[in-house]
Amino acid sequence: MHLQKLGIRNFRRLRDVVIDLAPDISIFVGANNSGKTSAGHALQLFTGKGRFTLHDFSAELWPQFVAFGEGVAGATLPTMSIDIWLHIDGTDIHRVIDLLPSLAWQGALVGMRIAYVPIDPEATKARYTEMRRRALAAVAREDGQAAAFDPAPRNMHDFLREDLNKEYELRYYVLDPARFAADMTADADYVPVALMPSESRSGREILNSLIRVDFLHAQRHLSDSPGGARAEDLSRVLSRFYERNLEQKEDDLDVLRALANSEAMLNDHLERVFEPTLRSLATLGYPGLSNPRLMIRSALDPAAIMSDRGARVHYALGDAEEQGIDPPTLPDHYNGLGFKNLIFMVVELLDLHAQWLAITDGRPLLHLVFIEEPEAHLHAQLQQAFIRKVLDILQLQGEDQRHCSSQVVVTTHSSHILYERGFRPIRYFRRSQTGNRSEILSLSSFYDRTPEGERNFLERYLKLTHCDLFFADAAVLVEGNVERLLLPQMIEIAAPKLRSTYLSILEVGGAFGHRFKPLIEFLGLTALIVTDLDSVVGPPVPDVVAGDPIEAALPVVADEVDNEARPPEENDADDEDEDEEGAGRRAGKACLPELAGAVTSNQMLIQWLPRRRTIADLFAVTPEEKIQPRGGEGTALVRVAYQYRTAVTWREETLQLAGRTLEEAFALENLPWCQANEQRDLGLRIPGAAGKDLSTLVERVHKRVKGSSFKKTDFALGLLGHQPDAWRVPTYIAEGLVWLEGEITPQEQPEEPGGLHVEEAR
Structure with missing residues (x-):
């Protein structure tokens, strides 16, 4: 059995x-405040763990309290x-007999x-x-004038803020899957049947017999010092784990005898429990330690053998074979917080798992574990080790495997965790553009419906590069390494407010950028594409067919191959390789955008936006046509x-020109x-520029940039070395x-006086 679908209504952003x-x-x-944590909290509250507050209702509903x-x-x-949809095996039907809608x-x-x-709305x-x-009446003045202030409760919203759980209750209903569409939308006239509590089981007891929900929250308070009341060291966590589980084994004399009389057996037991995780960490280095291994040093007093003072975690130094059975050790607080945090989570998971078993x-047939942000205090390798091993930790054995099942939900902001799992398990929480609400997308459906090559x-x-796309407020798709290097500086100059947002910058190139269209559209992201005009001599290049090699559909532009072996020199040697009449007019050859009949070789512009081929058509595109x-x-x-035409001035001459x-x-x-000598490190200075007219200088710059000796990365790094207020961001990027x-x-926006204060829900 497993939890297949979860429908949530009117809970925070959901x-x-x-x-x-x-x-x-x-x-x-998903991005911050997209509702990931709310999904787990909803299941927690609706299964009876915790108390609802008025702020758990979606903010859009708050005025309804006042109106009522x-x-x-x-x-x-x-x-x-909340609707809980369970997939049931044939052998477990007798356990869900109360939930069958009909014979x-x-x-x-x-x-x-x-x-x-609400229990009784009119009574409320x-x-x-x-x-x-x-x-x-308590604040009314005796002279009959208005009260000095408006006392609480000023409205029903105020009243229920304190008394919500006295006026509301949980009720349970049986759902008929035949009355729901594939997207779990119910028929318009459907009214679920109330689950009437029987003499033996209430609705809550029926639910608890099917599913147990546990949570491993992100707020973990491991500490190396005595600290405050919320701080814990690893030894105390391990002791608590064993105390809980030993209480359930108090009749097992063999276990108690082993714990009381054999420190070695206890050490072996703990090492066996953590062996899978420690094996995956064997290659990680820690300052001053080599191949860290857990060891338990316990007192011999049976009454205190697993108390927080009778047992301590130590880290063994050196290799076991070299050091023998009694190597030198250090207490647990001498190792890194990340390693301890990993062990803490494993112990907590084992504890939750053992309590269920x-x-x-x-x-309950199903054990569902919510793990909130496991990346806290874990560096990349440990994050990957944990997510690889979490299912192994909760693996069922023997007869339990036939009748029970474990299921895990992880909320995360870690691209390293996504790296380990791929698209299929991802559930993307997308913030709606209107109102405090979210939508949830399943990447498994995107995976199934996308052609294999594109997928x-x-x-x-x-x-390999950009798993952080799933956590971003917006995506910026850039042409290449130069744009990626310069974009942060350009943002600071042209749009400084973007520095407070979470942008995912994808370096995709003009040839491959359009292949991101299905994913960007599926996720519903806000995206900016910064790409090049890439003008070439006609005739137009053919479209790239999905699945075909990109290179086969593009013209070969030999001039654009960067040769990093030769340093740029301030002469025209690399600029004059196409001076013969007609030599630069081959179809597919890079050319100035002003050349009559020029087309673009950029598949992003041809196949995505604005879906134009000729340079003339691209210049004619309106600002609205650049937006999807x-x-x-x-x-x-x-x-x-x-790039599009802007006013370019040189000496006393001004023309409308565009860069390629x-x-x-x-x-x-x-x-x-x-063209100033101080900027010669950029590689754009043309010898004798002062004696050239604007058209000639522009042509020389064009040949310099597409020449084999021009190093684009050096240009970007050189530009970063200059004061940003000395140069201007190209207009097309700034816009x-x-x-x-x-x-x-x-x-x-100015704050409006009065009314309800709407807080951003998690």
């Missing part, structure tokens, strides 16, 4: 969502609910709705009205930025500055960054 869960492990990812208290016609008290039920899916609803209103009356009478390319590329608006399922908001690449565009818009800034950074 206004109305359905989450598909994998049978083994699901990974919740004021007696507005048609107003009702809001409710919250005609077929299939493997059973569902239960748990709703948090009456109690609020009376409390409000008494509060006003220790239930002998009516053990493999995206998965391998992201695993939102609209339709999973559609992203995307804008493209590429970033380097050319930068040189044209900073022409006098680039794109300003657009992105306006889309993803919060707008400053």
Whole structure:
């Protein structure tokens, strides 16, 4: 059995969502405040662990509380609910007999709705009205004038802030999967049947007999010093684990005798428990330690053998074979916090797992463990080691494997964890553009519906470079290494508010960038594409067909191959290799954008935005045509930025010109500055520039940039060495960054007096 789907309504940001869960492990990812933690908290609260607060209701519903208290016609008290859909094996049907909607039920899916609803809305209103009356009477002035202040509760929202759990309760319902569509949307007239508690089992007891939910929270307080009350050292954590589980084995005389009389047996036992994890950490280095191994040094007093003072964790120094059975050791606080945090999580998981397995009478069929941000205090290698081993830690054995199952949900901001697991387990939490709500997307569906070639390319590329795409507020797709190096500086100059956002910068190139279109659109990201005009001599290049080799569809442009072996020299040797008449007019040859009949070789511009081929058409594109608006399922908001004509001035001459690449565009818009001797390290200075007219100088810059001796990376690094206020960001990039800034950074708005204060829900 496993939890297959989770439907959540009106809980914080999760206004109305359905989450598909994998049978083994699901990974919740998304930007901050997208609702990942809320999903776990919802399951925790609806299964009876913890108390609801008024802030657990979606913020959009808060005015409804006020309206109901004021007696507005048609107003009702809001409710919250969660639908739990379980996939049941044939051997377990007898355990879910209470959840079968009818004798005609077929299939493997059973569902239960748990709703948090008002016990008696009219009685609640009456109690609020009376409390409000008494509060006003207490502050009323004797002279009949208005009260000095408006006392609490000022409205129903205020009243329920303190008394919510007295006025609301959990109710349980049986769901009929036949009345739900594939996306788990119920029929319009469907009303679930209330689960009436029997003499033997209530709705809560039925739920608890099927599923046990445990949480390993991110707030772990390991400490190397005595610290405050919340600090713990690793030895105490391990002692607590054994104390809990030994209490359940107090009748096992063999175990007690071994613990009391054999320190060696205890050491062997602990080493065996952690051996799989420690083996994966064997290659990690720690200052002053080699191949760290856990050892237990216990007192011989049986009464205190596993107390926090009777047993301590030590780290053995050196190799076991070299040091023998009694090597030199150091106490646990001499090792790194990351390693201790890993062991802490493993011990906690083993503890939760052991407590579930220790239930002998009516053990729940499913153990669901939520692990919140396991990357806390773990460096990259340890994060990968943990996520690789977590399912092994919870592996069932023997008869338990036939009748029970474990399931894991991990919430994370770690790209290293995604690297280990790939697309299929990812559940992407996307913040809605309107209101405090989120949507949840299953990357397994993207995986299944995307052609294998495109899917493999995206998965391998992201695993190698940019798994952080799933945590970003927006994505910026750039042409190459130069743009990637310069973009942070350009952001600081042109759109400084973007520095407070989480941008994922993908270096994709014009040839491959369009292959990111399916993923960007599926995720619904806001994205800026910064690419090059890449003008070449016509005729137009053919389209790239999905799955075909990119190189076969593109013209060969020999001039654009960077040769890093030769240093740039300030002469025209590399600029004059195409002076013969017609030599530079071959089809597919790089050319100035102003050449009549020029086309683009950039597949991003041809196949994604703005879907134009000729340079003339690209110049004619309006600002609106450079934007792909939102609209339709999973559609992203995307804008493209590429070079277009701007005013270029040299001496007394001004022309409307465009650069073919970033380097050319930068040189044209900073022409006098680039030609100064102080900027010769950029490689854009042309000898004798002062004696050349504007057209000739532009042509020389074009040949210099596409020449084999021009080093683009050196240009970028050289530019970073100059003061940023000395040069201007190319207009096409500045406009794109300003657009992105306006889309993803919060707008400053004056605070409105009065009303409800709406906090951003988690």
